[in-house]
Amino acid sequence: MTKLTRKQREIIARKELILDISAKLIAEQGFSNFGMDRIAELTEYSKGTIYQHFQCKEEVLMHLCIRGLRTWRDFFDRALKLRGNSRERLLAIHLAHHFYAKLYPVEYESIYTVKSAGVREKISPESHAAQNELMKDVIDRVVIVIDEAIENGDLKLPGTMAPQDLVYGFWALHYGELMFETFNFPYRNMGIGDLENNVRLVLRTLLDGLPWEPVSTRHDYTASAERIMREIFPEEAAAIAAR
Amino acid sequence: MTKLTRKQREIIARKELILDISAKLIAEQGFSNFGMDRIAELTEYSKGTIYQHFQCKEEVLMHLCIRGLRTWRDFFDRALKLRGNSRERLLAIHLAHHFYAKLYPVEYESIYTVKSAGVREKISPESHAAQNELMKDVIDRVVIVIDEAIENGDLKLPGTMAPQDLVYGFWALHYGELMFETFNFPYRNMGIGDLENNVRLVLRTLLDGLPWEPVSTRHDYTASAERIMREIFPEEAAAIAAR
DNA sequence: ATAACAATTGACGTTTCGTCAAAATTTATC
DNA sequence: GATAAATTTTGACGAAACGTCAATTGTTAT
Numbered sequence: 001m002t003k004l005t006r007k008q009r010e011i012i013a014r015k016e017l018i019l020d021i022s023a024k025l026i027a028e029q030g031f032s033n034f035g036m037d038r039i040a041e042l043t044e045y046s047k048g049t050i051y052q053h054f055q056c057k058e059e060v061l062m063h064l065c066i067r068g069l070r071t072w073r074d075f076f077d078r079a080l081k082l083r084g085n086s087r088e089r090l091l092a093i094h095l096a097h098h099f100y101a102k103l104y105p106v107e108y109e110s111i112y113t114v115k116s117a118g119v120r121e122k123i124s125p126e127s128h129a130a131q132n133e134l135m136k137d138v139i140d141r142v143v144i145v146i147d148e149a150i151e152n153g154d155l156k157l158p159g160t161m162a163p164q165d166l167v168y169g170f171w172a173l174h175y176g177e178l179m180f181e182t183f184n185f186p187y188r189n190m191g192i193g194d195l196e197n198n199v200r201l202v203l204r205t206l207l208d209g210l211p212w213e214p215v216s217t218r219h220d221y222t223a224s225a226e227r228i229m230r231e232i233f234p235e236e237a238a239a240i241a242a243r
Numbered sequence: 244m245t246k247l248t249r250k251q252r253e254i255i256a257r258k259e260l261i262l263d264i265s266a267k268l269i270a271e272q273g274f275s276n277f278g279m280d281r282i283a284e285l286t287e288y289s290k291g292t293i294y295q296h297f298q299c300k301e302e303v304l305m306h307l308c309i310r311g312l313r314t315w316r317d318f319f320d321r322a323l324k325l326r327g328n329s330r331e332r333l334l335a336i337h338l339a340h341h342f343y344a345k346l347y348p349v350e351y352e353s354i355y356t357v358k359s360a361g362v363r364e365k366i367s368p369e370s371h372a373a374q375n376e377l378m379k380d381v382i383d384r385v386v387i388v389i390d391e392a393i394e395n396g397d398l399k400l401p402g403t404m405a406p407q408d409l410v411y412g413f414w415a416l417h418y419g420e421l422m423f424e425t426f427n428f429p430y431r432n433m434g435i436g437d438l439e440n441n442v443r444l445v446l447r448t449l450l451d452g453l454p455w456e457p458v459s460t461r462h463d464y465t466a467s468a469e470r471i472m473r474e475i476f477p478e479e480a481a482a483i484a485a486r
Numbered sequence: 487a488t489a490a491c492a493a494t495t496g497a498c499g500t501t502t503c504g505t506c507a508a509a510a511t512t513t514a515t516c
Numbered sequence: 517g518a519t520a521a522a523t524t525t526t527g528a529c530g531a532a533a534c535g536t537c538a539a540t541t542g543t544t545a546t
């Protein structure tokens with residue numbers, strides 16, 4: 001690659017700084033109190049310089065989201081390193097999702113904030129395209145596991161069902177967790193306790209019903225989850241356990 | 244009930260007018276171009292009068308959402324009038340959801356817009372509570388069907404699974420449809436065609452796997468869907484068919 | 487008819503946005 | 517190393533939208 005000048009490296013570093021400070025600002029003060037003047041103040045650059053990097057504050061959030069999606073993709077890639085049966089591998093993906101959501105809450109929530117009414121209109125089509133591309137990368141990791149399972153015979157989909165349909169189900173089930181949680185919906189009043197556990201339960205039922213072998217009566221997936229946390233995500237599990 | 248004065252009736256009517264015009268404005272110009280000055284202009288009242296009704300523009304959206312939720316609940320109540328087996332009744336709920344989402348897109352999307360970062364902070368706890376209450380009412384209609392199915396023996400949940408877990412799955416699956424659709428995510432590139440059909444397929448697989456009788460191999464639910472559209476939602480089906 | 491009360495108005499102060507001409511800094515040329 | 521050209525940075529500025537409130541208009545009660 002061509003070598004970058006000091007100036008160019010500075011500019012790249014500053015972009016990261018802006019994103020770091022934005023994430024912190026949003027986490028601490030909420031998105032309402034997040035603005036360009038504030039970013040300029042905290043980064044100790046002028047507003048004009050901030051606008052050199054991002055067209056508007058919504059673009060800042062979008063780029064925070066995009067950076068996060070790369071981290072998320074990396075989490076999924078790590079999950080795919082697990083050696084085990086195909087359902088264990090999907091469980092690893094499930095846990096990777098969980099860890100990403102917990103460890104990067106601002107980035108995670110930004111996925112839909114940038115698509116919500118009043119925000120999405122202000123973001124360039126190019127940025128939306130970049131985000132969609134990465135979302136597709138993330139989802140593709142799920143497709144990999146499903147395809148593997150079909151190939152090695154663990155999973156035979158019903159005639160009417162394509163792999164994409166199952167991906168959709170997997171995705172929606174996980175997305176729902178985000179909805180209930182970050183929207184502060186009083187799901188506890190509905191008798192729902194721990195959401196992550198809930199997603200796992202519904203998912204397990206869906207997979208057992210297909211069936212996707214080995215079904216949960218013939219394999220201890222709770223033990224598998226513990227192994228995955230130990231082998232693949234020890235630091236993340238510790239970080240979350242430490243609150 | 245105590246009789247209302249002309250003035251009081253006028254005030255109630257004006258509130259409705261503000262909501263009607265807001266829905267139209269958002270539908271036509273997007274949420275970015277939606278503001279209090281604009282509402283004042285279009286309703287031909289002054290800004291001060293608008294603020295008499297709503298504390299801020301976010302509250303306008305929230306009340307649009309709340310009004311919509313009542314309509315949604317009514318849709319579900321109509322669905323519950325269907326005579327048929329328990330899975331047909333759940334299918335009626337599914338279709339009611341679909342019709343509401345299609346016929347009231349602004350209200351439907353507002354459900355999460357009002358909970359999204361930067362918006363939710365500006366809305367009063369009272370309004371959030373009112374929304375949550377109605378959301379609960381809506382979800383309770385789903386619980387009714389599940390409870391019925393358990394009671395008459397159509398459905399036996401696996402030992403680990405509570406009715407709430409199934410409700411969560413049902414809900415998340417439907418919510419995902421909204422996500423993919425209104426967020427303009429390029430799901431078609433993923434090989435997913437018609438989303439509504441997709442939700443139905445995954446749901447069917449989940450229910451067949453439980454199993455929730457009669458399973459789809461023993462009953463023609465496509466025919467049931469047609470019957471439901473004919474008997475319960477003829478006007479809505481026609482309205483959507485007419486684009 | 488008049489007084490007390492309630493509702494309505496729109497001009498106004500405030501905030502945040504995004505811009506742009508001027509100033510400062512870096513890079514290129516002699 | 518001095519000077520010119522190009523680039524980057526700055527913050528003051530106009531625009532837009534928010535929410536308020538004193539003054540005005542309208543309604544109800546005496």
